[in-house]
Amino acid sequence: MEHRTTLAKSDLHDVLREMLLIRRFEEKVEERFRAGELPGFLHVAIGQEASAVGVCRALEDGDVIASTHRAHGHTLAKGTHPNELMAELYGKQEGCSHGYGGSMHLFDVERGNMGANAVVGGGLPLVTGAALAFQMRGEPRVAVAFFGDGATNIGTFHEALNLAQLWTVPAVFVLEDNKWAESTPESQHSPIRDLSLRAKAFGMKGLKADGQDVEAVYKAARQALDHARSGKGPVFLHLDCVRFRGHYIGDPQVYRDKDEARRLAETRDPITRLREKLQLGDDEFADLDTEVTEIVEASVEFAKAGTDPAPEDALKNIYA
Amino acid sequence: MPELTYREAVRDALSTAMRQDEDVFIMGEDIAEMGGSMGVTAGMLDEFGKERVRNTPISEMALAGAAIGAAMQGMRPVAEIMYEDFLTLAAEQVVNQAAKLRYMSGGQLTVPVTFRTQGGAGWSPGAQHAQQLEAWFVHIPGLKVVFASTPEDVRGLLWSAIYDDNPVVFFEHRTLYPIKGDVPQEIEPIPIGRARVHREGEDVTVIATGRLLHESLKAAEQAEGDGISVEVVDPRTLQPLDEETLVSSVKKTNRAVVAHEAVTRMGFGAEVAAVLQYQAFDWLDAPIERVGAKFAPLPFAPVMEQFVVPHAEEVLAAIKRTVGKA
Numbered sequence: 001m002e003h004r005t006t007l008a009k010s011d012l013h014d015v016l017r018e019m020l021l022i023r024r025f026e027e028k029v030e031e032r033f034r035a036g037e038l039p040g041f042l043h044v045a046i047g048q049e050a051s052a053v054g055v056c057r058a059l060e061d062g063d064v065i066a067s068t069h070r071a072h073g074h075t076l077a078k079g080t081h082p083n084e085l086m087a088e089l090y091g092k093q094e095g096c097s098h099g100y101g102g103s104m105h106l107f108d109v110e111r112g113n114m115g116a117n118a119v120v121g122g123g124l125p126l127v128t129g130a131a132l133a134f135q136m137r138g139e140p141r142v143a144v145a146f147f148g149d150g151a152t153n154i155g156t157f158h159e160a161l162n163l164a165q166l167w168t169v170p171a172v173f174v175l176e177d178n179k180w181a182e183s184t185p186e187s188q189h190s191p192i193r194d195l196s197l198r199a200k201a202f203g204m205k206g207l208k209a210d211g212q213d214v215e216a217v218y219k220a221a222r223q224a225l226d227h228a229r230s231g232k233g234p235v236f237l238h239l240d241c242v243r244f245r246g247h248y249i250g251d252p253q254v255y256r257d258k259d260e261a262r263r264l265a266e267t268r269d270p271i272t273r274l275r276e277k278l279q280l281g282d283d284e285f286a287d288l289d290t291e292v293t294e295i296v297e298a299s300v301e302f303a304k305a306g307t308d309p310a311p312e313d314a315l316k317n318i319y320a
Numbered sequence: 321m322p323e324l325t326y327r328e329a330v331r332d333a334l335s336t337a338m339r340q341d342e343d344v345f346i347m348g349e350d351i352a353e354m355g356g357s358m359g360v361t362a363g364m365l366d367e368f369g370k371e372r373v374r375n376t377p378i379s380e381m382a383l384a385g386a387a388i389g390a391a392m393q394g395m396r397p398v399a400e401i402m403y404e405d406f407l408t409l410a411a412e413q414v415v416n417q418a419a420k421l422r423y424m425s426g427g428q429l430t431v432p433v434t435f436r437t438q439g440g441a442g443w444s445p446g447a448q449h450a451q452q453l454e455a456w457f458v459h460i461p462g463l464k465v466v467f468a469s470t471p472e473d474v475r476g477l478l479w480s481a482i483y484d485d486n487p488v489v490f491f492e493h494r495t496l497y498p499i500k501g502d503v504p505q506e507i508e509p510i511p512i513g514r515a516r517v518h519r520e521g522e523d524v525t526v527i528a529t530g531r532l533l534h535e536s537l538k539a540a541e542q543a544e545g546d547g548i549s550v551e552v553v554d555p556r557t558l559q560p561l562d563e564e565t566l567v568s569s570v571k572k573t574n575r576a577v578v579a580h581e582a583v584t585r586m587g588f589g590a591e592v593a594a595v596l597q598y599q600a601f602d603w604l605d606a607p608i609e610r611v612g613a614k615f616a617p618l619p620f621a622p623v624m625e626q627f628v629v630p631h632a633e634e635v636l637a638a639i640k641r642t643v644g645k646a
Contacts, residue, residue: 064393095426097424097425097426097428098426098427099426100423100424100425100426100427101424101425101426105424105425107424107425107426107428107429108428109425109428109429110428114389114392114429115421115424115425115429117417119412119416119417122385122412122413122416122417124385125381125382125384125385125386125388125389125413125417126385126386126388126389126392126417127389128382128385128386128389129385129386129387129388129389129390129391129392129393129397130389130390130392130393131389132386132389132390133389133390133393133394133395134393136345136371136372136390136395143389155381156381156382156385156412156413159377159379159381159382159385160381160382160385160386162377162379162382163376163377163379163382163383163386166377167374316427317422317423317425317426317427318422318423318461318462319422319462319464319486320422320430320432320485320486
C-alpha cells in the first residue's frame with residue numbers, strides 16, 4: 001500500500017462500508033443477546049466505529065493492536081472475519097479465540113490482534129512491551145493500544161505510558177474518550193476536563209482528533225504511527241468519541257440524560273457524517289446496507305452452525 | 321566441578337543465556353549500575369549494555385507487563401521483581417494477563433516470560449520485605465512456579481524457566497545467595513516438574529523448600545543421632561508438582577513432614593499434605609506434620625522474627641512427633 005497521510009477519495013466508500021458493517025454487526029449482537037442466544041455479557045461500541053476503522057486503516061502490515069472490553073469494532077477493523085467474531089460470541093470452536101475468550105477476550109494473533117482485555121488498562125503495559133520487542137529487534141513495527149477515558153485513572157496507564165516514553169518505544173496510545181467510565185461521567189472520575197493533557201506528564205507527543213470523523217482519525221493516526229515508526233517515540237492520540245449506547249447491552253442508563261444521548265447520536269454519527277460527505281443517495285445507501293446486512297446474517301448462520309467445544313476442552317491450552 | 325555461590329549461579333544462567341541468545345534480556349529496578357538490590361546482576365551491564373540490562377522505574381505493573389508484551393512478540397525477557405512483597409503490585413499483570421493470555425486466545429499465544437524474585441526472613445526487614453508468597457501463585461492455572469534451594473538447582477532451573485514457553489514465577493531465597501555449592505562445568509538444564517531427593521532415609525520423609533531445605537537437612541542429621549532415618553526431598557518446582565517422587569518416598573517411609581518458611585495456614589504444604597494423604601493413605605503411619613511460619617506478619621524485633629519463622633528445631637520436633645518420640 002502506498003504511503004498516504006490522508007484517506008483517498010476512492011477509499012471513502014469502502015470506509016463507509018466497513019463502518020456500516022461494524023454498526024450492523026453490533027446491532028445484530030444486541031438483538032441476539034436480547035434473544036438469549038449469546039452467553040456472558042457484552043459491550044458494544046455503537047457510535048465509535050470511526051475510531052476503530054480510522055486507526056486500523058492507518059496501520060501497516062506487522063503492526064499490532066491491543067483492545068478493550070469494547071472490542072468488536074477494533075477486531076473487525078483489524079481484519080478478523082465477521083464469521084469468526086460471531087462464532088466466538090456464540091462460544092464456538094470456529095471463533096477467533098476458539099471459544100476460550102468471548103466478547104471481552106477477542107484474539108487474532110495472525111492478523112496482529114494481541115487481544116482484547118477485560119481489565120481496564122490491562123493491555124497498556126503489554127503494548128509497551130510489544131513495542132519494546134520491535135525496537136530491540138530493529139523492526140519497523142508499531143504497537144497500538146486502544147483504551148477509554150476510564151483507563152486514564154488506573155496505575156497501568158501511568159506506568160505503561162511513562163515507561164514507553166522513557167524508552168521511546170514505537171507505540172501509539174489511542175484514547176477513545178467517550179466521557180463515560182461505565183456509568184461514571186468524566187466530571188466524576190477526572191480532575192481535568194481535557195484528557196489530552198495527560199500526555200504532557202510523560203513528555204509524550206500528543207495529538208487530538210474528532211473521533212466521530214473517520215478522515216480526521218485516519219489523518220491523526222497516520223501522523224502518530226509515522227512518528228512512532230520513525231523512532232521518535234510513542235504518541236498519545238486523543239479521540240473525542242461518543243458512546244451511543246449504555247456500558248453493556250441492557251444497561252438502562254439511569255445515570256444519563258436520555259435526550260442528550262439521543263442528540264449526540266443524531267448529530268455526531270460517524271456513518272451519517274461520511275454518508276453526507278459522499279452524498280450517497282437513499283438507494284445507494286440501501287444497497288450498501290443490504291450488502292453488509294447479508295454478511296452479518298451469514299455470520300450468525302455460520303456461528304449457529306459452529307461446533308461446541310467439548311467440556312473437557314476447558315483443560316487444554318493452559319500451558320504451551 | 322566448579323563451585324559457585326547461589327548468587328553467582330543465578331547470574332551465570334542469565335549471562336550464559338544472554339551470550340547465546342539475543343532474545344533473552346533482563347529488566348528490573350536497580351539491576352544495571354547497582355547490580356540489583358541483591359547483587360545478582362552485578363557486572364552484567366558492562367558485558368551486555370543498557371539495552372539488554374534494562375533499569376526500570378519503580379513500576380512493577382509496567383515492568384511485569386512490558387516483559388509479558390515483549391514475550392508475546394517472541395522475546396524471552398527475565399523481569400526481576402526486587403522483593404516478593406512487590407509481586408503483589410505486579411499481580412494483575414502476572415495473574416490476569418501472563419497466566420491467561422494463552423488460554424483466552426485459545427492457544428494462539430505463548431508467553432515465555434520469567435519473573436525472578438526473592439524473599440525470606442532472618443535479617444529483620446519487617447513485614448514488607450521478606451514474605452514468602454509462593455502459595456499465591458501456585459493457585460493460578462497458567463503459571464509455573466519454581467523455588468530453587470541450591471546453586472546447582474537455581475542455575476539449571478533458571479535456565480529451564482527462561483526457555484520454557486510459559487510464564488514462570490521463579491522464587492529465590494535471600495538468605496541462600498551466599499551459600500556455595502558444586503555445579504556442573506556446563507549448565508545442565510533441570511526439567512521443571514522434577515523433585516530432588518537430597519538425602520535418603522527409611523523412617524520419615526521431609527518435603528522442604530527454599531531455606532527450609534537446609535534447615536531440614538540439619539534436622540535430619542540431628543535425628544540420625546536419635547536413631548531416626550530421615551529422607552529429605554525438595555520439590556524444586558511447586559507447579560507442576562512432582563507428585564510421583566513425593567508419594568513414592570512417603571510410601572517407603574510411611575511418615576511425612578512438609579516444611580516451608582511461608583505461613584503454615586493455607587500454605588503450599590497444605591496442598592502437599594492433601595496429595596500425600598489421598599495417594600498414600602494406606603501407607604501412612606502418622607498424621608502428616610506441617611512446619612511453617614506462625615500466622616503473623618513478619619515482625620521487626622529479631623527475637624520476634626526468630627519466633628515466627630521455622631528453623632531446624634521445629635523440623636526436628638515434627639520429625640520426632642511422626643515417629644512417636646516427641
